[in-house]
Amino acid sequence: MARQPKSLFRCESCGAEAPKWAGQCADCGAWNTLVEVPTGAASGTGRGGRRSPSAAPRTWQLQEVSTAEDPRHPTGLAELDRVLGGGLVPGSVILLGGDPGIGKSTLLLQTLASLAADHRVLYVTGEESLSQVTLRARRLGVEGQDVRLLAETGVERILDAAAAESPGVLVIDSIQTMMSEEVQSAPGGVAQVRESASRLVRYAKDHDVALFLVGHVTKEGTLAGPRVLEHMVDTVVYFEGDGSSRWRMVRAIKNRFGAVNELGVFAMGDRGLKPVANPSAIFLSRHEEPVAGSIILVTREGTRPLLVEIQALVDDSALSNPRRVALGLEQNRLSMLLAVLHRHAGVAMQDQDVYVNAVGGVRIAETAADLAVLGACISSFRDRPLPTDLVVFGEVGLAGEIRPVPNGEERLNEAAKHGFTRAIVPRANAPRRAIEGMTVEPVGRLAEVLDLL
Structure with missing residues (x-):
């Protein structure tokens, strides 16, 4: 019989095993991660390569497993x-x-x-x-x-x-x-x-x-x-x-x-x-008077709707390649939205520096912020303030359509609690029943949004 090697080499990064040391792991490509371990520890087998005998574990049918909900202990926070x-x-x-x-x-x-x-x-x-x-x-x-x-x-x-x-x-x-x-x-x-x-x-x-x-x-x-x-x-x-x-x-x-x-x-x-x-209060800036480049977005984090102010600054660029800066938002998506704005609304910002920021340091990953980003950019570019009682949300597609987002009615109810009276939302997110104190304006194309703004 062939002699069993006394030790093997295991990668500390991925756990792959090799019979001899090498500078680079062949599986994950990491360098200098192979360390020597005893054969028994590496393979988990007994003498002669055979696994040590043990009683077979019991299997369960799905309906036999208890589904009692685990008790929870509040942390006090x-x-x-x-x-x-x-x-x-x-x-x-x-x-x-x-x-x-x-x-x-x-x-x-x-x-x-x-x-x-x-x-x-x-x-x-x-x-x-x-x-x-x-x-x-x-x-x-x-x-x-x-x-x-x-x-x-x-x-x-x-x-x-x-x-x-x-x-x-x-x-x-x-x-x-x-x-x-x-x-x-x-x-x-x-x-x-x-x-x-x-x-x-x-x-x-x-x-x-x-x-x-x-x-x-x-x-x-x-x-x-x-x-x-x-x-x-x-x-x-x-x-x-x-x-x-x-x-x-x-x-x-x-x-x-x-x-x-x-x-x-x-x-x-x-x-x-x-x-x-009430975290929405820290993400909203109450300006004394309407300012250009500011709009309120109703986003959603987990199961909680949040109101976040999106600010944009559009200014003439002195560079051959204008800057696109997004803080708290995805920068590549900002460039895509500006291209959609040019193609389907005729608003060109190729010679403008565009800076977009989500106030309060919050990071927004969902696509519901598309409409707010474009609204803030247009407001700053035209230097026209938007109404302070307006909220928006919705995804903007490459064809210029306004696509719905999840839990639209919950977002509108949250905005109504904070005193907002007007909302621009995707047509598919229009509420079935009227929301007291709020006027909801559903839109289906980007051109409709520009007309309303």
């Missing part, structure tokens, strides 16, 4: 509960990412202080000392709560402490500082992050513990570490915001227990983060 789908689910794992200093540790410390009244909570810090965490808790006014603290980076010791404390909620700050004795690499590496997260997630599932993992982000804004980290957890939440602004936004991009793309808004103050009950 209404905006965080909205993002999580109603509260914490026992055994769930939440990965929280964000820029340094954005407020991740502050949010979690406030959450634990609120949950400590009814649950045992444990805060594990791998980046700060216990005195630093205590000083932050004193600044936030939560030092009197029964929050257990642990400064440790070894996963094995953390699991031993968790077994002794039996917490209902566990926070790991951060996963990039954790290390396992079973992996021979530095903390923060792909193998260490994957192994540490795997062991912590397994503990949370086995003991019905709600687990928060704080993750670092790269300069591109994505979570650092292996991509498999996002697949291992139940919920991925990003903490967004400008460091110079007091507004912070928490957005869920993955949630197995609720809707994705939910948005929670917080205000950062001296006493920590406070939920903002």
Whole structure:
């Protein structure tokens, strides 16, 4: 029989195995990621290449599985509960990412202080000392709560402490500082992050513990570490915001227990983060008099309609290639919309610099902003202010048609609550019943929109 190799080489990035070391992984193309591992650890087989015998796992029929809804525990922060789908689910794992200093540790410390009244909570810090965490808790006014603290980076010791404390909620700050004795690499590496997260997630599932993992982000804004980290957890939440602004936004991009793309808004103050009950108010600028280049859009984040002011500045360009700048919106889509405006409305801006901004730092990814972007650009280009009681939404197609967007009636009801009396919407989004105090003008082509504006 051929001799079994004593070790194999596994890629830390994708997990592919190779019989010998190479500078580049043949599967994913990553460089210098192959590390030597024992044969048994790589293949999971017993002696002679045969898998060790074990009892076959039981299978279940679909109708035999219990469908009882998981109980949820409110965190005490209404905006965080909205993002999580109603509260914490026992055994769930939440990965929280964000820029340094954005407020991740502050949010979690406030959450634990609120949950400590009814649950045992444990805060594990791998980046700060216990005195630093205590000083932050004193600044936030939560030092009197029964929050257990642990400064440790070894996963094995953390699991031993968790077994002794039996917490209902566990926070790991951060996963990039954790290390396992079973992996021979530095903390923060792909193998260490994957192994540490795997062991912590397994503990949370086995003991019905709600687990928060704080993750670092790269300069591109994505979570650092292996991509498999996002697949291992139940919920991925990003903490967004400008460091110079007091507004912070928490957005869920993955949630197995609720809707994705939910948005929670917080205000950062001296006493920590406070939920903002009416976020539309911070995204609207109340001008003393109508100004050109401003229009109100009714967008939708998750299950919540939001009113956001879209501003545009169109000015003569001194460059051979005029600038197209979009803040909070997609820049390529702005160029496409200007081409549609020229082709189907005869408004040419080839010699103009166009700047578009979503007020308040919010990022808008949906196509419902098309009509608002064009309305703001035309208003600035013609230097004609639009009515302050007007809201718009709708997608603009390449043929100049105005296409409908989801949940049109909910958007109109939200606008009516804030005192807006006129709306320009796609024809398919016209409400079946009249909305009290609001005049809705449905449109089907871009030319109709220009006539109304």
